[in-house]
Amino acid sequence: MHLKKIAETPDAPTIPAQPTVRQATKGHRFDVELVAVTKRYSATTTAVDDISLRIPRGSYCCLLGPSGCGKSTTLRMLAGHESVSEGAILVQDVEITTLPPIQRGTSMMFQDYALFPHLTALENVAFSLKVRKVPKEERLKRAREYLELVQMDNLANRLPNQLSGGQQQRVALARSLITRPKVLLLDEPLSALDPFLRTRMRAELKRIQKELGITFVHVTHSQEEAMALSDMMVVMNDAKIMQAAPAREIFETPENAFVAKFIGGHNVLVSEGRAVSVRADRCRIGAQPGMRTAKGEITMIEYHGPFVQISLAGDSGDDLTAVMSDAEYFAQEPRIGDRAAISWEASSEHELVA
């Protein structure tokens, strides 16, 4: 994939240099670097507070966090639609902090797609070529190619309001990609779709990202979406980055209580005087000899098919969750209001940074 990308780069040397040397001199390691970036709206309101981040080349990166955490502002600063108060932004080793959007090598897909309502799908996709005065014949031909990439070539002459949400999104994607961005920025791209379409478009985004080999930066508040897509997951809260790592690392070793709670599936509690997280699927109902336990009252039982999720109000004041297999659950069949204990192996505990 990397080799293919280098070959596509117009300024790649034609003389076959030694591959390792070329890698070392020509290649960049990161598609995006944020260096101590801050966004201040006034003396008292800071939307993004001194964050630094490096996104490796060709990766699918999700910015994840609750609303107001600064993830969208970060994306908009990357896109050049929001000025940077302090710090620097680099795309493929080139500083772009103050460049206008089109010169940054980024392209943004907007939350409500922002397709131009008076232009057909094809004209929408061809728009960036039109403003660059590419001849009509050529720009329509190229726009058609990009509509093919997103499987929308059969509806090329529809207006946006004649397209469904999913179709509009495909057009918006094609319109962004035709600028040949080094980094594609997606602002909650799936939030306007119904759940079924959402999982389908999710797979589609991942497929296109793999096919093009460029970096996608995707803002979402859904941890499920972020886990399913990310090569790199960035959890944000309160204008700061809480943790940036591959999804598995974040799920298995969350940095702090916020991350453990936000990505879900974790119990955050105090064990032996330390703050720890324990995955809910590593917890079982019922005290077991040799295991750590916490007691409480069952407040909720959710049946999910292959597993059953049981929530307890712990005596220590923590909310506790255990996930049991359905077979295990129906063997015991605990009820709401029952007193119960959950237990886990000491080795399942993961110590959190306070």
Place this chain on the structure above:
Amino acid sequence: MMMTARGRPLSFYVLAGLMALLLIFLYAPMLCVYILSFQGPDGGMSFPMVGWSFHWFEVLFEGTGGHGIGDVPNSFRRSVRLAAFVSVLSTVIALSAGMAYRRKFPGSNFVFYSAIAAMVLPGIFIGFGIALTFNLMGWTINWWSSGIGAQLTWSLPFGLLIMFIVLGRFNPAYEEAATDLGANARQRFQMIILPIILPGIVGIFVSSITSSYEENARTQLNVGLGNTMPMEVTGLLTGSSTPVLFAIGTLTSLFMFALILGSVLLMGWMARRRAARSEL
């Protein structure tokens, strides 16, 4: 569950009755005017009809009606000329101001409310004030200076209000998307903003034509030599009383309906052209 057709509440009939009364009040007199304009040569200002004819229309165009029949064709020409200038100016100024107001600037609220306040100020005093000022400065009043200015104090606030509503509903993401795709300020305006808000602009243009064409209070002291249509009609009303007046009413209504129909057809044509292109 069975769905039964429920009767309408009493309030529906009360409100529908009120609406019917309003419509009768609005259109019945106009209908009388239209019918009476076809009064026979010997007929008077009221029913019954003494025969049917186009006599009063002929009188109107020939200007041979004797006493009190002024210069209607010229007044009409003056009014249309004024309306053309005022509507173009209103549209251009409202559009520019609307674009400027998308960014807040110090004192923007004050300027906005001062412009809008012109709607509630009594027109006759505005007209008087403008004429007085011209007199004080030693300038001659003229249709193209004080006349257009006086009419703008009336049509522009409406144009501004419509423009603010139209641009308030404009999704700023369109513009950001255009910027993202490399469009410069001029291209954004020409290729994105203008086509999207075009129906609003046509609306301002048409409403400016009508508000200019029927404006009297501000215009009469400032238009200079020669009457406009509303002045002419007022003169006829106070002076002579022949069915010529009704002929003017019928023609003016026709003119206005044609204007509205024309703009509706124009919008329909634009929508059809857009749809046709999308089915290529």
